[in-house]
Amino acid sequence: MNMLPHLSQLTHEQLLEFTQQLAMQNQQLVEDKQQLEQSNQHLDAKVQHLSVLTQKYEHELALFKRHKFAQKNEHLTAKQISLLDEAVEEDIAAVDLELERLNADQPKSAETKAIKPKRRPLPDHLAIIRIEHEPASTQCSCGCTLRRIGEDLSEKLNFRPAQFYKEQHIRGKWVCDQCNTLIQEPMPAYVIDKGIATPELLSHVLVSKYADHLPLYRQRLIYQRVGVDLACSTLSEWVGQCGVQLEPLAEALKQIILQQQVIHADETPVTVMQIAEKKPKKGYVWAYATTQYNSIQAVIYDFQPSRSGQHAEDFLKGWQGQLICDDYSGYKARFASGQMIEVGCMAHARRKFHELHVTGKSLIAEQALQLIQQLYQIEAELREIPDCSAEQRHQRRQQDSQPIMRQLYVWLKEYQDKVPKSSPTAKAINYSLKRWSALSRYLDDGNLPIDNNWIENQMRPWALGRKNWLFAGSLRSGQRAANIMTLIQSAKLNGLDPYAYLSDVLKRLPTHKMKDIEALLPHNWKPA
CATH class of the missing domain: 1.20.1440 (de novo design (two linked rop proteins))
Known part of the structure; x- marks a missing residue:
């Protein structure tokens, strides 16, 4: 109200100048407001970005903690749960026995009588040893002769540790006195010529190492306990020679797999410790398998020095079909060319x-x-x-x-x-x-x-094995292990006992015709 008289006293020029100043101040306020709005938008975007980063880092941190601590915490793996179940069952059995002893002197009523669990029958294929339990005398104390009216039979499951025994091959010499002709049967052909190991023993060593994951030094300790001392160098020599002898079967199995229209593929790292190298290197086992729907059940392992896609390119060279795999980039070139069709997991x-x-x-x-x-x-x-x-x-x-x-x-x-x-x-x-x-x-x-879980299951033997033998001694030993494990795992897929399968194959291999090698592959094998 006080300004109106004052403004009325201003000249026209002064009013015009004052109006311009107000307009300039208003324009400045508008610009300041716009800057504040822009700054606010920038801060909002920054807050949103930081929120996303926080969420990301919290997720990664929780994931890392789970990977690092889950198996040591309350999260138990299937194997740990199995161990826990075993411990609980052992405790239950112990408590039952203690209660039985405490109640031994007390009479049992019909209601409190313990119900014994039904025992599973023993397998029919086990050898039977009869042990007769008869009285020392069949003369009764009254002077009469006892008469047998029947018997009770109880079965017990016994175990005899692995036994070594000698095979003495005696080849008679026969001569004709008339023409001095000498006849003698030749020695059977063996995978390791002039070696002391039979195919059964070689099979046992291979299965123990590659199926039961027992390193050779542990096997040696087991053999020493039964009185046989086999040097680790001898066991290693056996494994090396068997790996070479079995290589044609692994190669034949590879050709069978590459004839299929659908193949699984996966890879896993294995440490390689070479003698000339000071530091271990990382090698990779590549696995290729038929699907569980295929009439031919087979898997083949290919040991390579790296995870380069060139290894898959070399293995699958010329093959066209549908490949089931994870999102590994090593297969992308073949997918892009149309030579293979990708099936996701x-x-x-x-x-x-x-x-x-x-x-x-x-x-x-x-x-x-x-x-x-x-x-x-x-x-x-x-x-x-x-x-x-x-x-x-x-x-x-x-x-x-x-x-x-x-x-x-x-x-x-x-x-x-x-x-x-x-x-x-x-x-x-x-x-x-x-x-x-x-x-x-x-x-x-x-x-x-x-x-692609089917092939991941076929990788488990390698995951278990490397925890025991820790590393492969060289690329050559890695491929040798891959050949042997190829046959062992394929035998398992076909419901075969790897020991029986390898024993028979090693026995027949020295005289088997190479053109008929497919007859010895696990999906075709028939016992001799």
């Missing part, structure tokens, strides 16, 4: 969401896991069908799995735009979407599995 896609769920309890991850679990439930039901054909699997997948896959795809696309692009959740979603064609390929072919 749903287990790897599931694993991304599972890690999110266990580390952050993500509700989004839980929804994905529920849909994927429905797919696996259908596969489990198909495995329960006796002699389920590829056509049956195809029809069931088209009918039940296809709608679930469509639902999963829509769900992934919906949440792809909702979650921050660099978050762990976004990475899990993008992993599946980028490989969607490969992941859904199994729906259109009943010969394809849903994942």
